[in-house]
Amino acid sequence: MAISCSEHSIEKVTFNLDKRLKEKVVALKNEMGVSFSSIYNEAIADYLRRKELERWELAASQAAEDQEYRSFGETVGEDDGGLYEY
DSSP states (O other): OEEEEEEEEEEOOOOOOOHHHHHHHHHHHHHTTTTHHHHHHHHHHHHHHHHHHHHHHHHHHHHHOOHHHHHHHHHHHHHOOOOOOO
């Protein structure tokens, strides 16, 4: 079921959660006075940001090891930064 909310679409999801982990989330929810949804949304958004960063770091590491790419980078780096008219 999707609910439209201004520019965002909200969809209800169901998932399994370890009982001890849920107890900790319930305690946090009560302490902070927020909803389960806000905690889950923030946690998932943070997880996605970290995974995206890991993907960028892996790609940068692979690029640094790629001799052809490094050679290209060195060639591009030799540009004097001047403006050219075409």
